[in-house]
Amino acid sequence: MRSPVYVLVDCNNFYASCERVFNPELNGKPVVVLSNNDGCAVACSKEAKALGIKVGTPIFECKGMMEGHDVRIRSSNYTLYGDMSERVMQILMGFTPEIEIYSIDEAFLRLDGLAHKDFLSYGKTIRAKVQRWTGIPVSIGIAPTKTLAKLANRYAKKHPETEGVFDLREEDSRKEYLQKVDVSDIWGIGFQYSKLLKKYSINTAWELSQAPMTWLRKNLTVKGLRTAWELKGFPCISLEETREAKQGICSSRSFGRPVKTLRDLQEALSSYASIGAEKLRSEHSVASIIGVFLGTNPFKSEPQYSNYYSANLAFPTAESSLLIHVALRSLQKIFRTGFSYKKVGIFLFGIVPERDSSPNLFGQFYQGSKSQTLMETFDQINQRMGRDTLRFASSGISNEWQMRREYLTDKFTTNWQELLEIVS
DNA sequence: TCTGGGGTCCTAGGACCC
């Protein structure tokens, strides 16, 4: 059996790097990209991190740190990041057929199937190509397991002398390295587990790898057990090259300002239902249950209310208008006047592939119906002409409830009207 | 109603990830 070589390719400060590609003036400056509604920092350039700004903190808490440092703030532009991600992944696919796209900015590769055996120099080639073709800097970790590849990647990011590529395959040198890694920095060990581990004096990755297996099984479930074996160098988590269809789809946003009227909630909900339906169709799936939820802002000291209602559909479908209709009817049932709402959204459940759906008792069905043809045309037009070219009237026009995006850059790569202009 | 071991299915909730 060939011994596995896992490689994690991770884009450095991905969203901030994307912003820089289209605005080189940001190079060398602290850049912070905000979450939806311009709430928290979700990506920071290394200059921003150096100021003490941490990913996940509300931006209003960072005011003091930013003062006088010429910090450049951007609202998140997922259309741009999604497109840049696709370009990076395309390049990686050119290096090996064994690839798992793990998130928008990360991919696991397996290289042991290749004829090439000098993995360190291969890693440097990958890194240079992604940089040259997309402008995005990446870091690369190489190891016998995914968990170790994650750690190797982290080391490459933190140590410039590695030139962005670090290899943890050598077993003899691993112990010394693992002794320096805090348990909370291990993939799969979050806040609660690291608190528990530290209570039992398990402080480093090395100590976790040596911990009694029965204790781990009992307290951290099989997942903790797998992590420990992976740290020892035995692969327990394999590459997931094909992604299963999602089990549930959720579409929801917080509002930019408090929403009080049923009408605004209806508009917002209808547009989220429409987004959910699009996600469903992009996976060639249909859903049979739709849930609707709404809630006030729990951070505020004002009357609180939240509720949830779910409805079974007469037959599994991916038709936007039908899903919108049922969602709005459900909203009627849980809406109460007199509250300031912060959030509304939908869940889709009972998801099965389109081709597995069959007509119900009354002969109603989605696959092969006129509504399916309509939806396909709808999606094609929006794909070609830009999202929201066609939309549903129930989503409204003015959209006062829209999320805040004060610092948004253009969709440089996906919209003809917003291409980058070079002025000489 | 009680007795008992063994099984399945479902749901809620908790942990984690980016």
Add this chain to the structure above:
DNA sequence: TCTGGGGTCCTAGGACCC
């Protein structure tokens, strides 16, 4: 004033069955 939006997996416990 301002606090993201998606997901996954696992377990415990209850309901129910024989």
